[in-house]
Amino acid sequence: MERASNGQRERLLAIDALRGFDMFWILGGEQLFAALLLLTGWQGFALAAAQMSHAQWHGFTWYDLIFPLFIFLSGVTLGLRPLSLPALPAVARRQRYRKAIKRLLLLCLLGMIYNHGWGTGMPAAPDEIRYASVLGRIGMAWFIAAMIVWHLPLKGQLWAGAGIALAYALLQGLWPEGYSAAGSVNAWVDQRFLSGGTYQNAPLDPEGLLSHLSAAINALVGVWAGRWLSQPYSLWRRSAALCGAGLLMLALGWTLDGWIPVNKILWTVTFVLVSCGWSALLLALFLVLVDGLAWHRFGGLFALIGVNAIAIYLASALFSWDYLVSSLAGGLIAALPGSAQMVASVCALLALQWALLWFMARRQIFIKV
Incomplete structure (x- = not known):
């Protein structure tokens, strides 16, 4: 990613590194703490392992x-x-719209593929297709944010974000059954307007229709963070401001938790505040470490994941990494003491994925949507 500085544009390795660090935990990194607990028995790893699953x-x-x-x-x-689309010629605007729509549709399609498409397989079972997906949510959140950012000045963007947050909070809070799983307004919308199946056949899908709106606020806050990073201030000042904003959002989110619970599945506005708060803090930390203190090897290691994040995410569903690890290193792993085998398996899995990503980067193969 790039930023403006002294009239030039220089690459911010921290953003690719943070994206890769984020993906690391769903590619196999989440198993590390349980494996280390088995190896060492230290209860600190038990506490860390408990953080590697979603809140119920x-x-x-x-x-x-x-x-x-x-x-x-x-x-x-x-x-x-x-970018301001109204300032562009009509031809350029149409091109931007086409690219944005194609990106949205492609992410939705890839999300269905990640969900294994036609449910139980062929013959096709359309009522079993899970249309909602993680990639679809990323596409929708980005698309909504892009339409706001491309058509409104900064002040208008702030009003739009605040309006979406307020409307979403009131809709959820004033709904007769409030924040219950089966009776929430999110469940009501999914049951009536979301075709196909839901995740684990639940009453609502965690990537369901209504919560695309609040997820778009996460993208909008990211937009404003990106605008701030492009300002001609020192990296330390920009990092400090991000840190302050992150702490403020965390404080506000947990203060409001008594009225609006922090809930990922419903993607409540307090969840938006808490998640954006931690996102801003991590971005500030990576800016300091990777671009400020020049931890380029550390940053480069995770950037290998970050620059091909969508590709390796899809590969995690389409390929049996465990089978590959067993085929390539199963004998060696089996020769280790039982308490060390899980750690070795996780490390082998991560090493295999990193090797593939390193090869792709060396060959200048970058799959982006």
């Missing part, structure tokens, strides 16, 4: 941050290159 309903864990952080970073890249 209300609440927040580290694993809950992975998805909104990716959406936030998609907004950052949008904000680094601010």
Whole structure:
């Protein structure tokens, strides 16, 4: 990603590194703490391992941050290159709209493929297709944010974001059955307007229709963070401001939790605040470490994932990594003590994925949507 500085544009490795760090935890990194607990027995790893699964309903864990952080970073890249469509010629505007729609549709299609398409397979079972998906949510959140950013000045963007947040909070809060799983307004919308199946056949889908609106706020906050990063201030000042904004959002989100629970599945506005708060803090941290203190090897290691994040995410569903690890290193792993085998398996899995990503980067193969 790039930023403006002294009239030039220089690459911010921290953004690709943070995106890769985010993806690392769903590619196999989430198994590390359980494996280390088995190896060492230290209960600190048990506490860390507990953060590697989603909150059951209300609440927040580290694993809950992975998805909104990716959406936030998609907004950052949008904000680094601010664009006003009304100022462009009609031909250029149409081209932008076509690209945005194609990106949205492609992400929705790839999300269905990740969900394994036609449910139980052929013959096709359209009523079993899960149309909602993680990639579809990323596409919708980015698309909504892009339409706002491309057509409104900064003040209008702020009003639009605040309006969406207020309307969404009132709709959820005033709904007769409030924040229940089966009776929420999100469930009502999904049951009536979302075709096909839902995740685990639940009453509502965690990537369902209504919560696209609040997820778009994560992207919008990312846009504003990207705009701030493009300002001609020192990296330390920009990082400090991001840190302050992150702490403020965290404080506000947890203060409002008594009235509007922090809930990922419903993607409540307090969940938006908490997830954006942590996203801003992590972005500030990576800016300091990678671009400020020049931890380029650390940043480059995770950037290998970040520059091909969508490709490796899809590969995690389309290929059996465990089978590959077993085929290539199964004998060696089996020769280790039982308590060390899980750690070795996880490390082998991550090494295999990193090797593929390194090969793709060396060959200049970057698959982006």
